Amino acid sequence: MAKQSYQAPTGTRDFYPLDAAKRRFVLEAWRRASIIHGFEEVDGPTFEHLELYTVKSGDGIISELFSFTRDGGEKAYALRPEFTPTLARLYATKANSLPKPTKWFCTPTTFRAERPQRGRLREFLQWNVDLIGDNSPQADAEIIATCVSVLAGLGLTPQDVRVKVNHRQALADWLTSRGLPTDRHGDLFKLLDNKHKMPAPQFAQAIAQFGFTIEQADVFQKGIVRVTVDEVLPTGQKTDHVVDLTYFSEAVLPLSKELVAAGIIDWIDFDLSIVRGLAYYTGMVFEVHEASGAERAIAGGGRYDNLIELFGGPPTPAVGFGMGDVVLSLVLQDRGKFPTDEQVLELAGLRPDVYVLSNGMPEAELQVKPIVAQLRKLNIHARSTYKTTRNVGKLLQEAASMKARVALIVESATHATLKNLTTGEQTQPTPLPQAIALLTQRPA
């Protein structure tokens, strides 16, 4: 009978040690940036009641979900496609006893039942950062700064990636002033959000229905509507734009000042064409893109002041963003910023602190296992061979191939030498307790 072979489901990933170490590298960067900005970790179930997802997104979301029921008429569940509904549920449940503001982050696995494409898998990690209970531009800026902190910490620069910022309310005010009724804004936002997926003539025709000229359509689609910081700040020069910046400047001026104070204004483009598809944003919105426009958005978010109430909580302002691991990793690779495999493995702790061997004498060899056990009890990453050879040269080769920092060579029942495998330096034979003490003094 031919052996059957099994594969991972389409759009999911297997993580062998190097893959898992790379994922951990990204996770740790997310985690550290969250913590130094004062966010605390939360999490929820991997699956929720299906109805939690239709509250915010309507029944249209169901086809994009992995949903299931249990036998015996239990309720329907779905794997989480995003964390925000869980976050809103958590906050709404304990709103009265939580601090103001509440600052939460999470790095959950999330799931989309879509056709997998470059940068879009069916299972991926999404970093979520949310600041709840504060409606100030300072909160908006702090959210963007936390996002930029990870990008900078991973070695990306404002030349590699751009943070495109817009303001949903400013855009809405401008559209209203142009005579577009509020109930048609959503349709226009959807169109703007899909602008890169449409040929120019088709986009121009579609946007004409909202009262925009071909020239304006071109500007929206190409993103040349980008507004510089100087134009937004009151000291700056206003240049002529095919769109009216008045509403926009008013809305983002306080935010701009906060972004300057946070030291991240270099990363920012104000871009009137960024709307974010999701209907629930109420103020500032932003997306992070690779500078040349390659790849999908690295991150996206904004202010959502009505959502907590929608999930049964008190009216509560909130701002946050999500960043997936798939596109981020692609951009780091595109830009040559991902650490080498060796660096990633070392960062994951996979480089042994010490490799223990003996000189082959039976009384020395007897000490190897107990010494390895003793070192591990002292929280030291210790290894020894699984091979049958006791040839010192071959074993030291194995130690070097594992990138062990030090070799402890047992020379007798009572003494060992330590060999620094980077410099080649070797100690005189030392009593075993002393040799072990020398190892524990090294930074682990």
Added chain:
Amino acid sequence: MAKQSYQAPTGTRDFYPLDAAKRRFVLEAWRRASIIHGFEEVDGPTFEHLELYTVKSGDGIISELFSFTRDGGEKAYALRPEFTPTLARLYATKANSLPKPTKWFCTPTTFRAERPQRGRLREFLQWNVDLIGDNSPQADAEIIATCVSVLAGLGLTPQDVRVKVNHRQALADWLTSRGLPTDRHGDLFKLLDNKHKMPAPQFAQAIAQFGFTIEQADVFQKGIVRVTVDEVLPTGQKTDHVVDLTYFSEAVLPLSKELVAAGIIDWIDFDLSIVRGLAYYTGMVFEVHEASGAERAIAGGGRYDNLIELFGGPPTPAVGFGMGDVVLSLVLQDRGKFPTDEQVLELAGLRPDVYVLSNGMPEAELQVKPIVAQLRKLNIHARSTYKTTRNVGKLLQEAASMKARVALIVESATHATLKNLTTGEQTQPTPLPQAIALLTQRPA
């Protein structure tokens, strides 16, 4: 309209910051023990093709799974109830290019569609540690030592928990020598595995069908069949047992020597009644229990030399175990070994390195946000207030309630003082760059 409130699905957990910090405490203990013992992290998808789970466990497993299909005739999937099938798939796929032995760990979320009870949820974390490609007792001992390393690292002692070790092949050989046909062993193993769930008379009656006396039934059920290390090691005294220890002693003698070398023999009970329910174990099996018998098993595992082949790989010996976070946490709480909330939060990094405030002078206040931003760029956990008050006393109270280590008080446009919030010590006004440099010299 009354507001709707939403709950997490039955048997799943919400993790508010303290809960998430406790979970991280356990995860980090697992991770560190894995790494110092030379295991490398792997992972797979959260859901797999349903058939991956029936390979090992038969169709009987389906009712315990959260399974689902996608519209359009795609294959059936299931949330992973355990990691071993994924591990076997990963190994079988790349068996030829993987090192011998391959040492892997994983800390996945796993799912069981059972009725939730104390110590048993529908979603939980399970630490998996596996050593593949080595059939030696040394490998068996290393797996048990890695498990004990976490228990000891979490502050548990051999008085708190016991590692109960048995040998499936030794038990089978003994049963065969007693005349029980091989094809009936599985039924007896199942009965032994359920011994604690049955009243004594019922158990005695059931085990009588396998040729055991009431006296022997009592011994099996109460676990007094426990064998001491001295009886197993050849130097030791043999005492009379109602069961024949000959086969057992032969099978576990080499393992016992390795457990002595690994320095963990104090934790071990040899217990003939431990069989592990899963049919696929082929040699050593073990379970970790709270010493008084409270709670479910903390961990369980053993040798499974036929499994990799079952998943399409070459014949490959393997040994491993799983430990869930739910029972472990209950035992730590029962035994008073869980760190205090304050300790857990500090270990999770949630204690700020510095709290930045000003003395209230406008030119000093203007520096607060840029300094916070600068400190965070230096990877320092920095916070400031969201309150409108600029009263130094009130702000220092807030800093203390956050458990910040240091307060940086901006005194002018150019100078600041540093106040150690543990000792109360305060510096003289210092130029800002120097004050920041002092902070970065502290261990972060």
